Amino acid sequence: MNLTTTLRGERFTFPGLREVFARANEVKSGDQLAGLAAATERERVAAKVVLAGLTLREILDHPLIDPDEDEVSRLILDAHDAEAFRPIAGLTVGELRDRFLGDDCDGEAISAMRPALTPEIAAALAKLMSNKDLIVAASKLRVVTRCRNTLGERGVLGIRVQPNHPTDDLAGILVSAADGLMLGCGDAVIGVNPAADSVETVAAILHALDRLIRELDIPTQACCLAHVTTQLEAMDRGAPVDLLFQSVAGTEAANRSFGIDLAMLREGRQRVLEHHRSRDVAWAGEQAMYFETGQGSALSAGAHHGVDQLTLEARAYGVARAFDPFLVNSVVGFIGPEYLFDERQIIRAGLEDHFMGKLLGLPMGVDVCYTNHADADQNSADNLLVLLTAAGCNYFMGVPCSDDVMLNYQSTSHHDALAMRRLFGLRPAPEFAGWLERLGLLRGLALVDSAPARKAILGGIRSAVESPGGPRG
Incomplete structure (x- = not known):
């Protein structure tokens, strides 16, 4: 799992997946309070670049919170549909984002993937989307x-x-x-x-x-x-x-x-x-x-x-x-x-x-x-x-x-x-x-x-x- 990238000659290396997720987030005072936020906008962009290149399999295989210590992590993994996940496991987060925003991907197609998606994958996608992207993607989805x-x-x-x-x-x-x-x-x-x-x-x-x-x-x-x-x-x-x-x-x-x-x-x-x-x-x-x-x-x-x-x-x-x-x-x-x-x-x-x-x-x-x-x-x-x-x-x-x-x-x-x-x-x-x-x-x-x-x-x-x-x- 590659957690390193170089932007205009400056090398960024993140110690773990938690840090990539946290630094890729848009500015939130809560993340700053916790000491998790990116120190600069360049670091934020670097984290987004790394996150965009990670595969869904890499995210699934590296839980952010140990399931042996947390029942929510166990619930997420137990509920995950491995069979539905197999066709998309090799996609990067960036590729899945592009797919969801494409004109040929409607709400029915996105909904069909739900059993394969973990909350961490949903969070990763959100971090790579603009406000407009979040609106466009969500507008395709209905939950009745x-x-x-x-x-x-x-x-x-x-x-x-x-x-x-x-x-x-x-x-x-x-x-x-x-x-x-x-x-x-x-x-x-x-x-x-x-x-x-x-x-x-x-x-x-x-x-x-x-x-x-x-x-x-x-x-x-x-x-x-x-x-x-x-x-x-x-x-x-x-x-x-x-x-x-x-x-x-x-x-x-x-x-x-x-x-x-x-x-x-x-x-x-x-x-x-x-x-x-x-x-x-x-x-x-x-x-x-x-x-x-x-x-x-x-x-x-x-x-x-x-x-x-x-x-x-x-x-x-x-x-x-x-x-x-x-x-x-x-x-x-x-x-x-x-x-x-x-x-x-x-x-x-x-x-x-x-x-x-x-x-x-x-x-x-x-x-x-x-x-x-x-x-x-x-x-x-x-x-x-x-x-x-x-x-x-x-x-x-x-x-x-x-x-x-x-x-x-x-x-x-x-x-x-x-x-x-x-x-x-x-x-x-x-x-x-x-x-x-x-x-x-x-x-x-x-x-x-x-x-x-x-x-x-x-x-x-x-x-x-x-x-x-x-x-x-």
Whole structure:
């Protein structure tokens, strides 16, 4: 394996594959914080040249993290399809990049290679692509999933309504959800991040959202984004769980910092599938998981093993795809400027994450977001939102006025979602679009201001609040 190259008389030799991967990455403050980043642009280019010349076989045969020490590495290798890999094993990373970007290579051809691709190969490809390349390649790919509705089809843009509340006031959560529904959002999921991770709070939120969905017969799903163990205990006490949520990362140690391991995720998925069958719901299928990720999570946990944050993010997708999720979401700017310093880095990371996730077969959404101490603003978020819509992102967040009053960060609003649908000629999930049309809120691609529809939705909120066992306050 040749890890040496010469650029205009200057010789660059990299001590190992980890260093090649890290130095070839675009500028990220997290890699600089970890001491992994290229020292100069010349070194970055040299690392890209070396990476482009490596074969896929060389990458597969030299794991960046020892599988004897890390269960995520073992999962990646155990899931790899050696037979599908054989025809492309001799290709270099540069050759595979060129193939994917060629006009004669469509999404079906790329998707056929998925079983042969490891997260590290996906990361290597992303490092050799420009922002435009990431958009072009990702736009070829569709990943369709089904729960109460169908997400990911071409021509569809889903939105997660995120009605968080700083005190978990249930009436406040439901009113915020109504705001999103009246603006045509909520087809991906109505997902609440609880301020308190208690079983009682999580159960109350799940019951309230379920009442709202049943009262209005909404073809969507609910989720309370608490720790997996909290959700499962709430389920054991009778709370309805549509999607089981968990944040995941790209190393065993990072996942351990989240209080999880792969066995816990396997058990949780199985229990939720059994729960769905016991509820005898017509929409029950195999896609019952919702994962969130973000570049920098392993480094923030001191669990990065000297591997750059882009590659670790790809490995998190290796974890996610083992569980056939309904939704995956990169919360791209949430961890903070220590890992993605400014709008340039956030935009780059969002495009990388979306491409890598889609390439590995995941139903990727992106929370286009930033924290208030990052060098970014709503204009830069708008830029990434437009670029990701062009790339075919499955769904975005819908937060009232783009300002999450519980998590204290900036995201995208329901109005931003409407703008993207109008600009690109996109519709909500087909079942959800049909519901909006029956309410009188949607006509073709246009959202309609309908007083009867608003009255119906607010009536549903009132019934969910006032029903027996319903929320109070």
